Amino acid sequence: MQEKDIPAFVQSVVDLGCNICAVGHFGYVFGDADLPPAQLDAIEPQVRWIEEAYGERDHLMAEIIAYLRSIGRYVEVPQPRRNDSRRRSSSRRHRRRSQL
Secondary structure, three states: OOHHHHHHHHHHHHHHEEEEEEEEEOOOEEEEHOOHHHHHHHHHHHHHHHHHOOOOOHHHHHHHHHHHOOOOOOOOOOOOOOOHHHHHHHHHHHHHHHHH
């Protein structure tokens, strides 16, 4: 697959009734797993055709993510909150115990 093929690839997936969206800035999901089993079985040949027609796309991960985000097909993944004050107090307790 080439970068110029990304919009057509995404549209092909959407036309099947599958959701495709970027997950944060680090990946994307091909939402055929959201479909009921009967519908998934029905579209499996088309999904295989899309994968074969567009070929390898791992090298375009960043570009696919950027495109999906540009058209509003993304979900944000919250960053874990880091509480530095709790970490510091925990370190202090450890130091105090080890100094005893």
